[in-house]
Amino acid sequence: MAFQYQTLAQQVAQKIYLGELEDGQRLPSLRDFADQQKISLNTAKSCYELLEARGLVFVKAKSGYFIKAPKLQVEQPYHDDFESHARDVSNLDLQIEIQATSIQEKSIHLGAIQLSPKLIPIDLLRRSIQRALKHSKPEDFLYSDRQGHSILREALVSHWAEDGLFISKDDIFITNGCMPALSVVLQTLTEEGDSIIVPTPNFNGQLQLLASLKRKIVEIPAHHNGFNLERLEYEMKHSGAKACLLTANFQNPLGFCLTNEDKQKIAELAEKYQCFIIEDDIYAECGFDPNKPLPIRNWDKAGYVIYCGSVSKSLSSAYRVGWFCITAKLTSFRAQFINRNVVVNTPLQLGLADLIHCRAYRTHLNQLRPKLFQQVAQYRHYIQQAFRSVDVRISQPEGGYSIWLQLPESINSLDMYYFAQTQKINIVPGVVFGEDSRYSNCIRLNAGHELSDEIKQAIDVLA
Template identity: 25%
Template sequence: MSSPLDNVSIRLQRESTEPLHTQIASALAEAIDSGQLAPDTRLPSIRSLAALLEVNNVTIVTAYKNLEQLGYVWSKVGSGTFVRPAPPAETTRQIYIPHNGINFASATPTPEIFPVADFQRLLNKVLDRDGGHAFGYQESQGWPPLREAMQEYLISNGIHTPVENIHIISGGQQGIDLAAKILANPGDTIFVEGPTYHGAIASFQSRGARIVAIPLEKDGPNLKELRQQLRRHKPRLFYVMPNFQNPTGYSYSTQKKQALLDLAREHQFFIVEDDYLSELSFDHTSRQPLKAMDSKDQVMYIKSFSKILMPGLRLGLTISPAPLNHGIGAAKQFSDISSSGLLQRTLDLYLREKTWHQHIQAMQKFYSARCQAALKALAEYLPQEVRFTAPGGGLHLWLKLPQGITGDELYQQCLKEDVLITPGSFFAPSGLYDQWIRLSYAAAGEDEIIKGVKIMGRILKEKNAPHTIQPLL
């Protein structure tokens, strides 16, 4: 009788210090990467593979669990363990937004909290002061007074950097694209969190890079798996969101931040830190950016102002490590010459007036109330088997669904009732996390949150999901 492993070589070095389960997982991962094990292939049962390799069952259980955490396989109780499905042909996916629906998918803040009056006043002030000069091209690196204001802003977040290392960019996505352009070449390995922001996945895939997802825990990346992958790969960069990560809402511990910096120095890779929302804290816990701990110039820091000010502002900054400074400047110039001069000058005045402190405090209060409304509704209306962790800030909740329904299926069912969620498969290069969904309260009011969660709860209960699941670790 043929076996899916007939053409796969698993040679165990029983005298090696490397655990047998790690050797088995590595061999199977290589077979999946090379195509020897095709997508959706059912792997041998735990008992049969243990007998074939002359190891105990626990060794195979551990190997399969490691592969599942790394996104290589998925398992279904009673059916077995399967190779991950083939990734979709497209590198990006679109979420349909129904007119007048309840929108739990958008991470864009609602307009009522935008500092419109302040920006209207400051726009007029810029036009009165600078006239037509405000509409001309600026230096590619950014308007010098704004870079100086940004330097002061960064100091308030614990980041000290020379002004010549600060580049003004047209939003956070451009920062990610610039990192991809100067660091990723076809065939290079890029590490990302698993799960992660789909816009980053698309950017790195467009460069022909190979993406390796490092499983994310509630306090940061799984360091054991990260070290294991570093033994197999030499990544050019690791793309991370240490504070209120998208989609999970998790934040790194100080210990894991330092461990990541140590590993980057040891293995000579850059860290690309996407800080899109660290100011939006609800619990008054200080969460400094990873860059604030970067004493060895290993972190390319990207800061977007779209979520904390206004999405249409399309301004942000990047701090470039010295070896990348010229490359970032050249890539920015070739990308769009320079960011809007009018908006740069306006943001400069806004930062210098210090009015953003009051705006941030207002946003914290506003979204903390929405978060609490969402948590209360989830506890009241969803089946108890749905698992989630209350975030300390940010705009997202990451929910694990009970067995019997996937995130994509729930998305389709909710869409029929004009409730929009984002399936977990949206946040992985290989379409994994199908038992998860992201629920964002950025664009939904408190009454909408309650109504939408009620609808989700009814749909889940109608699916008659089993009442036993494994606890989250």
């Protein structure tokens, strides 16, 4: 867990970015702040000093601490409502093309959502892998358990429990990343031609997966606060959908985090309509608040929520270790889950388990979250400055590091994507985040790399 002063500083910082605390506003004195929060004077001082180090607070001699709010006045993206009906994903070839180009090594990485190598604890990870190999047993070098190594599953159980999520080791299946986890679950619980409810704009990789599995989609509108649960309930009741594919915590590309009340309601709707929720929680540990939000799974009493995730966004996109977690309701499918799952590299599993057990992963997360918060804020500021002559709307994510830009309707983001390719710049056009070209004037940018001069120049070129 984060230190108390870090948690308080993050809470104050969020109020500043949300405009709840205004530029030039005086903060309570250290003593008053300590009394209000019921903390020691030293903790209050550490909190203010951290805010000052981030450039969000300044000190006036003999006057106290004052807010130094970033000057950012820009509206968040707004998308019109639309009718829902079951349909195929129509742009699979374009999805595949964009995925391939988004990871080109010699391009500027504003496309694929991935962390900069500078934010990855490479040395700690290397030591954990070496230590895991040193202490491994001979049987670790034979065919491994297709459900995943018990040591890693035990590590995940204890790691999640620390954040208030309790899942049995026997319910965890280790996979080669989050997308393979989603694939196994979808293939086991649904069939070709079945419909899946997805809020859009939605991560294009999920839509590509559904298209490749020949599943239809039923879109419901998403917005910067989440999505309408009445609409979700209506489609659960009337669309014939077999499952919903949802991200409750820091959805890609919009970055929203559903309230606990909404998560509980979704779990209740799943039970009421006997509709499975396949929950992709891959960004949960990349929130800007020091405390990790709970997933929908936490409120699932009837066993309709399948919890999926990986460390690819919180640790490294190259570290292909993920999971899905079944419930007692799905015990009869266990053999099918195991049969469809692909064995994961044992040393990688053991290395991650060591990283968790020695608390290096927890330390990494505590350091990563404030860095991401500050980095995303820097991107949003620079984008607003670069696009100052354009009517642009910019998402304000609550976590994660994807940024969604909505440009004037006259802008075709696919044309922009092809132009950016000629400049060796990777972006993802909005057209692949839903159907009917309804997001054709939007683009998604990756803010996982530090805002270098090279990236600033790339943003200037796009503007």
